Each structure stands twice: as structure tokens, then as C-alpha cells.
Amino acid sequence: MSTGNYDSLVYRKHTTRSEADKAINSLKGILQGIKLDGEVNASEVKELQGWCTKHHDLVNRNPFKELMLLINEAVNEDANRPELMEDLVWLCQQYEHNSVFYDAATADLQILQGICHGVLADGMITDKEVEELDKWLDGHAHLDTYYPYDEVSSLITSVLSDGKVDEQERKRLMAYFNEFAKLTDKELSRKISSEIAEIKISGICTSNPDIHFDGRTFCFTGLFQRATRKEIETQVAKLGGLISGSVTKSTDYLIVGDSGNPCWAFACYGRKVEKAISMRKEGYRISLVHEYDFWDVVEDMH
Structure with missing residues (x-):
């Protein structure tokens, strides 16, 4: 042998x-x-x-x-x-x-x-x-973060x-x-x-996301409707979150700007989203969160 x-x-x-x-x-x-x-x-x-x-x-x-x-x-x-x-x-x-x-x-x-x-x-x-x-x-529902x-x-x-x-x-x-x-x-x-040839799906935002800030790492992509990128980063820092300019293995949440896209519930496009999706398929726990859901969580904390 x-x-x-x-x-x-x-x-x-x-x-x-x-x-x-x-x-x-x-x-x-x-x-x-x-x-x-x-x-x-x-x-x-x-x-x-x-x-x-x-x-x-x-x-x-x-x-x-x-x-x-x-x-x-x-x-x-x-x-x-x-x-x-x-x-x-x-x-x-x-x-x-x-x-x-x-x-x-x-x-x-x-x-x-x-x-x-x-x-x-x-x-x-x-x-x-x-x-x-x-x-x-x-x-x-116990699988909601997976x-x-x-x-x-x-x-x-x-x-x-x-x-x-x-x-x-x-x-x-x-x-x-x-x-x-x-x-x-x-x-x-x-x-x-x-x-389905004409259907493009890159990534899908989590509905009703479970977001924790203390010690968690946040990254941002897209154009934001409700506040500037700097204002959102300041809010995250006040709540104890960490800011990252790119998607890495330590990223917990990728916050996706609305960008006026009516199909955001089905597809979010962009380089950072594609990288996050690729890493999610490899088993990394990165949540894609729409900016509206992000603000709902922030408001509930005040």
C-alpha cells in the first residue's frame, strides 16, 4: 500500500x-x-x-x-x-x-x-x-444570527x-x-x-437584527439617508462599538446604506457586501444590517 x-x-x-x-x-x-x-x-x-x-x-x-x-x-x-x-x-x-x-x-x-x-x-x-x-x-428562531x-x-x-x-x-x-x-x-x-438569468443576488440584509455594541466591530458601506457616515460612526463609538474601514474576520456587523434602492430587502451590491457574503459562506458570523434597522435598534436603547 x-x-x-x-x-x-x-x-x-x-x-x-x-x-x-x-x-x-x-x-x-x-x-x-x-x-x-x-x-x-x-x-x-x-x-x-x-x-x-x-x-x-x-x-x-x-x-x-x-x-x-x-x-x-x-x-x-x-x-x-x-x-x-x-x-x-x-x-x-x-x-x-x-x-x-x-x-x-x-x-x-x-x-x-x-x-x-x-x-x-x-x-x-x-x-x-x-x-x-x-x-x-x-x-x-434560535438560528437567527447564522x-x-x-x-x-x-x-x-x-x-x-x-x-x-x-x-x-x-x-x-x-x-x-x-x-x-x-x-x-x-x-x-x-x-x-x-x-433566473436576469436575477442578481449579492447579499441580503438581516430582518430584525440582534445588535450588540460593547466591544463589537462595525463596518459601513453605501450611501446613508438618515445621517452622514461620520455621525453614524460617532453614535457607534458612544455605545461602545469599534469602527473598521474594511470587512475583516473580526467584523461583526456590516451596516448597509439605503442608497435609495427599492430592492434592498433582496439585494445589496458593493465590494464590501461581496466580501462579507464570501466570509459568511466560510463560516464567519458577520451580519448585514440595513441602516433603517440599525437606527431602530439605536433608538430602542435610548
């Missing part, structure tokens, strides 16, 4: 458990996402097959072989798909008792990404799916603010979910990419 192969085996021994736990959390989310509208169609089952292919290396690890057998059965038994879905969810839940690799928040975030994947699995986002996802988010929960929550809150989901909002949701819920169905993925 070569040294390279040996090192690979040693590495896999330590990583297989994390891969298995992440795969199960992803599947749980995909199943929940598929079930949100109460229907299971052929495209959604095909995406489950894609999950099997992607995680084939884990087939000899409990309970993956049984999960994959159930998914293959769902392909052929379309009349029994709803029941098979319940069996899959149940089997995932049995695995939970032995799953300790990830903390609860990380596991829930993996499930959330899976839910978005499941919603996107048939290339459509229905009103019912948006409403049911909103309920799931409400029940997991990416991507805060951004998904902000999007859903904005979409449902007028009580309806129009086609442009539907496309924005699809574009956002497509950012991190990568479909295994390449043909469907190309179709979605074509439909």
Missing part, C-alpha cells in the same frame, strides 16, 4: 462520520422540502436518486443501504410515494439518536439547506411551500409582507435557493439557471 493510500484511509476514518451526519441532515431537509406542498412528483424523486448517487460511498454504513433501497422503491412505486416518504423520514430520525458529530445549530442549518434543495427539486416554488417554510423558520437562516428568513419575510407571492419574488427565491442548493439533475439545473 502506498503512503498516499494509507494517508487517505486514515483521513477517511476521521471524516466518514461527519460526512454521514451531514448527508443525513441534508436528506432530512430535502424530504421536508419536498413534503411542504403535500405532493411528491417524479422530478423530486429523481433528485432523491441524485442524493443516492452522490453518497454512494456511504452505502455500507448504517442506515444508508436501507435509505437507498427505499428511495429506489419510491422510483418504481409512484402510488406509495407519500408512505415511502414517511418511512424515509422515520429512518432518518432513528439515525439521530446515534448522531453526535455536529452541534444542534449546525445540524439544523444543514437541514435548512436541504429544505431549500427539496423545494427546488421540481423547479417550482409554490405559495404553500413558501408559507410552510415560513412556519419552519419561525420554529427555529447564515443562511438570517438571509432566508429576510427573504421570506419580505416576500410574504403583502400576503402574496408574485412571479418576480418567486424568481428571486429560486435564484437564492439555487446559490447553495445544488441540484443533481443537470437538465433541470440548466432550466432554472435560464429562468
